[in-house]
Amino acid sequence: MNELTEARHPEGVEAPPASARPAAGYRVVATAGVFEPGFRGGGPIRSLRFILDTLPDDLDVTLVTRDRDLRASVPYPGLSGRLVRRDDRSAVFYLDPFAPRHWARLVRQIRSQPVDLLYLNSLWSLFSVLPILAVALRLVSVRAILLAPRGELSPGALAIKTYKKRLFLAMWAPLLRRLGVRWQACSWLEENQIRANVPWAQVMVNGNECPIPDRPAPPVVVPDGPLRLVFVGRISPMKNLTTALEAMTVVTRPMEFDIFGPREDEQYWARCRSLVTAMPEHVRVRYRGELAADEVMPTFSRYDAFLFPTLGENYGHVILESLASGCPVVCSDATPFSALIADAGGVVVHPVTAARLSAVLDRLADRPVGERAAAKQTAGRRYRQWRREVREPNVLDHARRFCG
Known part of the structure; x- marks a missing residue:
């Protein structure tokens, strides 16, 4: 050629x-x-x-x-x-x-x-x-x-x-x-x-x-049971998954935590796996593989919160995808969207330590099903208000x- x-x-x-x-x-x-x-x-x-x-x-x-x-x-x-x-x-x-x-x-x-x-x-x-x-x-x-x-x-x-x-x-x-x-x-x-x-x-x-356009949010369905958390992102030191897993090892309430994303750093992933083996019996953690772009938002819609203790995001598309899907965000303050996250039913944790994260997650797990559903509705509604303002x-x- x-x-x-x-x-x-x-x-x-x-x-x-x-x-x-x-x-x-x-x-x-x-x-x-x-x-x-x-x-x-x-x-x-x-x-x-x-x-x-x-x-x-x-x-x-x-x-x-x-x-x-x-x-x-x-x-x-x-x-x-x-x-x-x-x-x-x-x-x-x-x-x-x-x-x-x-x-x-x-x-x-x-x-x-x-x-x-x-x-x-x-x-x-x-x-x-x-x-x-x-x-x-x-x-x-x-x-x-x-x-x-x-x-x-x-x-x-x-x-x-x-x-x-x-x-x-x-x-x-x-x-x-x-x-x-x-x-x-x-x-x-x-x-x-x-x-x-x-x-x-x-x-x-x-x-x-x-x-992400200003389109209707998916219907909110929150089954009774443990708090359902999700991580979506590259598995690398920058995304700070280890701190999320350290927090999960000390929570006192039943929880489920699913992890999606490419394993970018195998040495870092080995550290994550060692933390998963230390989970208490009332916490279930699963690695669910990679997600294609068109699978991200449907995945978010199935969870109560997106756990994302990132060390820094210049933008943070995945945060907006989570909110647009009706999934509140529990995040560090190292993103441009701290005010939006807090206003959309989520929590901004500073400093983002395992101890502070675990306390936040225990509080979220204590909420009844109706409050979880209301938080998901708030996330979707507040995202759409923000999108119309761009x-x-x-x-x-x-x-x-x-x-x-």
């Missing part, structure tokens, strides 16, 4: 003829380590899908992403090395980073027309580092660069492999500054985290990345004005 190949979108959208596509008024090349049809990357995948689905008509975006899901050993069937048009405004190129021909085709594609904006979704990813180097070496030319660190500069994230990350940032930041890189934060919380580590940063704050523009439309 000598040139980029256009293909049918995974959902079945035919690529329109080139002559039928409108001329791009503003051309964006975006990068991300993982995208659909993958799902293990969590919230950033949903953010990017929403951004691409809501583009203004005069933007044209090419998203460059890996040709396989997170930690997958084989590529998506029929997509590696192909350019897939999603619609008239966006396309996705599925890249094998170890295939030189893919890189050559990609550079030719990017250099075929002027690029107004390079939009990078990660600070550390190969899919951000290499494009920055390509711009610095003048292999490609772009008018502006916008970098979304996606929570990578939160205190919780920086506490993991902290020496390597801080050393890299110390060496990398001067180049970013020289290139005039600007930054996107999803909330005031992330804006403060960026400025704490990159004081010179020019930061655009835009959190309009929620793909008024920010599309992130890339905002970036066009912000970057000049």
